[in-house]
Amino acid sequence: MRICVAHETVYRYERPAKSVIQTLRLTPRSHDGQHVVRWRIDVDQDVRLSQSEDAFGNISHAFVAIGSIDSLTVRVEGEVETHDNAGVLHGVIERFPVSLYLRDTDLTRADASIQAFARRSVSEAGGGLAACHALMQAIHERVDVSRDPKRPASGLTEAFVAGSGVAQDASHLFIACARVLGIPARYVSGLLWQPQAQQGSASHAWAEAYVEGLGWVGFDPTLPVCPTVHHVRVAAGLDYLGAAPVRGAHYGGDGESLEVSVAISEKGDRPQAQHQSQN
Template sequence: MKLRISHRTVYRYDRPIRNIVQSLRLKPSVFEGQQTQDWKIEVAGGMCGPVFRDGAGDWIEGWTVRGPTQEITVISSGGIETRDMAGVLRGHREMIHPLTYLQTTRATEPAANLRQLADSVAHGDDTLDLAHRLSHAVSDAIAFRPGVTQARTTAAEALEQGEGVCQDHTHALIALARMKDLPARYVSGYLHSSSSGEAQDAAHAWAEIHVGSLGWVGFDAANASCPDDRYVRLGSGLDAPDAAPIRGIGMGAGVENLDVAVQVDEVESFQSQSQSQG
């Protein structure tokens, strides 16, 4: 599938701030399932600094905005060609050992209700089967409902209320997998809607679970599926804050307001898309 993606993030402050430093994880991952075309990242009024690939295989760009300013706009855009890899992350180069992803975080703390859900899942035939069973258990236990949770909602809290968004499903699945001694991590990216319209064009999140010889395999509990060619992978981490596409800090005490717009369009060819824009 050929996709055009535009991701615009605007930070607004009620008073000027300065010396803003941002770490951007906004360039899609490099592996057999996706290949980028003319991808670019822009920060209005910013200067690009260190650029590198970290130990998890994610592309990191450091940007600085000196200010003072009350608005920062970050735009990431480009084309990408994706292939359905049945969720398997094949050809992704990274150096961090999978066992690193057994450690827990505040968002994935193994509370009693999560342990009870994990204990209710039988092991099955093999590790891959177990991972699928865990994902289905989360899909059944947490209904997808936008606006009912917040950025700091934990997996246990989302399970307690029985509803949430993709971030909550992902945190819950990660918690369950780790309780079964399966390394699991949070993945940030994009999802293009299918023809039946059950998914929205949006920034999205899912989990990857390490299942032996297959390596990392993606599981989207929010949509009860494994990532296919509708998914675009950006980067990963222990949880949502660790895998955030944009992280930053600045000098000042202003109140921050955030506005995010993501558009994902399927195109016939990147060449014709470029010509139409010209």
């Protein structure tokens, strides 16, 4: 499947910022499940985009804008050809031993109730792949995931207790539970195209778990499915902070607001746009 993406992030400042620094993880890599046909990032300020790879092998861009900045726009446009590998990941750069992904982080630390939930969810599944599928299904049933792009993440414990959150929360819950069970797991940020769903095509998140005999396998507790041809994998890390699409800071620029627009379509179809505003 050929998926077309147009992604725009606009920052506005009530008082002009004197400088803005940004790190972008908005560029996918090719692997056995996807081929990046073309990809481009543009910034509407006079900046130099510096490309590198972060510790996890994600493609990263950074820039610094200096001057009186009222607004700043980052535009991404490209095409990715995806293939169905039943969620099994091959051909991805791996720089760390699998055991690293058993490490807790502040965003994925499971309390006693989540630890009990993890063990209860897989009690009849055994281990390995079956346990991961059982966990994915249990989280899907436990957490009502909102696809509203304007809703912020709730946090691991808050989403678990409330039974509601966003894809980021469900992914963190899967990772936390998997690590409790001794299964290495990591966070994935990407894009999802769902032609039949309202508010269904936009930035997305899911998890990957290491299954003996298969390697890394994706699990999307939001849907719940293993990633399909509708998923575009962009970046991965121990949690959201390691794979965040955009992170940065600014000097000056009081009253910052952020608006994100994502349009995704299969090549030849009309793009579906999602908008997000944040003050």
